[in-house]
Amino acid sequence: MGKIINFFNKQKQDEYEVCIVCKKKTTVKREKPITQRYTYIEGVGQLCSRCYKELLEQNAFE
Numbered sequence: 758m759g760k761i762i763n764f765f766n767k768q769k770q771d772e773y774e775v776c777i778v779c780k781k782k783t784t785v786k787r788e789k790p791i792t793q794r795y796t797y798i799e800g801v802g803q804l805c806s807r808c809y810k811e812l813l814e815q816n817a818f819e
């Protein structure tokens with residue numbers, strides 16, 4: 758039973774997107790439309806605000 762409960766708890770935690778760079782959970786919910794996400798890069802994925810800012814400063818998207 759413990760395993761099953763863990764599974765469901767994990768599912769619940771996963772309602773937020775994970776940053777593709779640092780693998781940390783972002784504040785962006787999975788259900789949020791991509792067009793409304795500030796730190797989402799098309800063709801790349803979801804970034805956390807920190808990684809997004811770092812990449813912007815490096816002009817990584819140009």
Ligand SMILES: [Zn+2]
Pocket residue numbers: 776777778779780781804805806807808809
């Ligand atoms: Zn990150």
